[in-house]
Each structure stands twice: as C-alpha cells, then as structure tokens.
Amino acid sequence: MSGLDAFEIGHRADLGTYTFTPEAIIAFARKFDPQPFHLDEEAARHTMLGALCASGWHTTAVWMKKNIEYRDRWLAELEASGKQAPVMGPSPGFRNLKWLRPVYAGDTIRYFNTFLSARQRKTKPEWGIVELNSEGFNQNGEQVIAFDSAVLVRI
Numbered sequence: 148m149s150g151l152d153a154f155e156i157g158h159r160a161d162l163g164t165y166t167f168t169p170e171a172i173i174a175f176a177r178k179f180d181p182q183p184f185h186l187d188e189e190a191a192r193h194t195m196l197g198a199l200c201a202s203g204w205h206t207t208a209v210w211m212k213k214n215i216e217y218r219d220r221w222l223a224e225l226e227a228s229g230k231q232a233p234v235m236g237p238s239p240g241f242r243n244l245k246w247l248r249p250v251y252a253g254d255t256i257r258y259f260n261t262f263l264s265a266r267q268r269k270t271k272p273e274w275g276i277v278e279l280n281s282e283g284f285n286q287n288g289e290q291v292i293a294f295d296s297a298v299l300v301r302i
Contacts, residue, residue: 150233151265162213162258203246236299244294
C-alpha cells in the first residue's frame with residue numbers, strides 16, 4: 148500500500164474557521180507587515196480599503212495553521228480506524244496565490260483544501276506528491292484567498 152492511497156482525489160477538506168480580531172491583525176502587522184491599513188483603524192479608514200484589514204500574509208499563515216490542525220486530526224482518525232496513515236513530508240511550494248478580497252477585522256474565514264492529484268515522483272521515487280487547491284471564504288461566502296499547493300508523501 149502506498150502513502151498516496153489515503154488521499155481521495157476530488158475530496159474537499161474543510162479545515163475549519165478563524166475569526167480575525169483587530170488585536171490579532173495589528174499584532175501580526177507589527178511583526179510582519181507594518182502598513183497603515185493593517186496597523187491602525189483610523190488610518191485604515193482613509194485608505195482604499197476603508198477599514199482595518201488583515202495582511203494577505205496573515206490570511207495565508209492562518210491557512211497553514213488550520214491545514215496542520217486538519218492534517219493531525221485526519222492522521223489520528225486514520226490510525227484509530229486501523230488504516231495506515233501516510234508519512235507526510237514538506238511542501239515543495241505553492242503557485243497562483245491570490246488575495247481576492249480584503250479580510251476585515253471581525254471577518255470569519257473558512258478554509259478548504261481540495262485534493263487534485265497524487266502521483267509518484269520521477270526523481271526520488273520513494274516519495275509521491277499530492278497537489279491541492281486551497282481556498283478561503285468569508286462569512287458571506289465570498290472567496291478571499293486561493294492558491295495551488297503541494298505536499299510530499301512517502302510511498
């Protein structure tokens with residue numbers, strides 16, 4: 148049995164939600180993206196965004212946290228059901244990152260991964276690669292983030 152067998156192609160995994168508070172937006176921005184529309188509610192009102200909003204990097208970092216939480220739950224469920232859990236490796240990267248709408252203070256984003264393909268690598272054939280589409284939607288159903296990503300999996 149290959150580690151790739153655990154991935155159901157076409158499955159859309161619900162990674163869960165995260166609510167972006169003003170405090171979290173400002174704290175992230177102070178450390179990583181210190182721009183006025185991420186740092187100060189009053190200053191943000193005078194920008195094209197019109198209100199305090201999260202950095203795109205913040206929305207992406209939260210996806211990563213939700214992705215790892217989902218992965219750990221999924222692997223534990225596989226093991227609990229007697230199935231062999233795949234050995235996960237690092238990600239070789241992502242493509243087509245789009246921040247489609249601002250994520251404002253108070254927005255709750257629901258993140259998803261859809262498994263697109265799973266195949267053995269030509270180089271290092273002891274590893275496979277799983278490709279996925281990752282997305283996030285706000286509480287109004289509007290897409291705010293999208294990108295294609297991948298993860299290495301031991302065969």
